[in-house]
Amino acid sequence: MQNAAGSPEGQPLRDDDAARLDVANRLFLRLYQASNLLHKTGTRAVAGFGATTQQWAVMGALARPASRESGLTVKELIAFLMVSRQNLTAVIDRLVAAGLVERLRAGGDGRLRHVRLTEEGNRQWAAMGPAIRAYYQAALADFSTEEAVQLFRLLDRLRGSLNRIAEPE
Amino acid sequence: MQNAAGSPEGQPLRDDDAARLDVANRLFLRLYQASNLLHKTGTRAVAGFGATTQQWAVMGALARPASRESGLTVKELIAFLMVSRQNLTAVIDRLVAAGLVERLRAGGDGRLRHVRLTEEGNRQWAAMGPAIRAYYQAALADFSTEEAVQLFRLLDRLRGSLNRIAEPE
């Protein structure tokens, strides 16, 4: 993650490439650090509810108006969160065990299982709202709304770029 | 991670706050996704060397000119990578087992242990260089250098902000 440019071996780099490499090093280190801190501080923020950032993410996806009634399929959740199926299964299992989420084999396609918030899950999500809002406020305290949007857009593009690497079609 | 604003409960929000909340939701979801993809694609990029993104990060820190000779203390590595001591110990253990890194109780302060790249570790790091450069290039292909710098700066600020939440003093 650091200073691949600094290695004495390898062909000499043009100044331009060297600069980009240095930026890439720093950028990905910051992404790595920010991600670690996100999980650490985010999980603390909702620890009072026995939740973690991942459970928060799953519940947030299911709580959106579009998916509140019929839930989401496992496949949709995977696409939304960009995690592996095996990992998601374990997270859902814990949420099911906690009574916050339920698996349904709904309607048309018999292969599909929908995951949906339970009554209890909806109550829990509502209760977590203030903690989540406070967390966002603290984390983005010294960002203007414009800057936050800018960061979002850049992260969105980086995500797209990494996703293309991950799933070449 | 999604739509804390959408909950019907709670006091009504001013438009401004609602917009910021929405941005925050999207921003942190992107951070979460990008981080997952970073580990997935990054680990694949160096899998041929039996490495992972974390081992890559540790070796990168130790390979910098400033730490190449005498290494870094565990405390310095913790501050650099922003992970927990228990986690870092395990990562270092694996690197030691692989013969890429060594623990030294160097010089003055007898409490300090320096972690340093071995000969083999230096060779390995040099060999990983091309793969790392190729990964950076692919990941940032559609970013201009200016945009990459901009993303770095914003991530740096976010990291600082989250770190302040994590360690308030």
Next chain:
DNA sequence: TTTGAAGTGGCAATCTATTGATGCAAAATG
């Protein structure tokens, strides 16, 4: 109708990451 692909679940192994508690050696402070 047979065949194959898609969606899910289960199991195993490995690695990353956190918190919490205990312990020890060395340094700093009273």
Next chain:
DNA sequence: CATTTTGCATCAATAGATTGCCACTTCAAA
């Protein structure tokens, strides 16, 4: 010198995340 603090290690528990493989159901197409 006694006490406290600092730096590090270890053990344990829990959660997140990946890959790889196998199995089952269901749908779609040959």
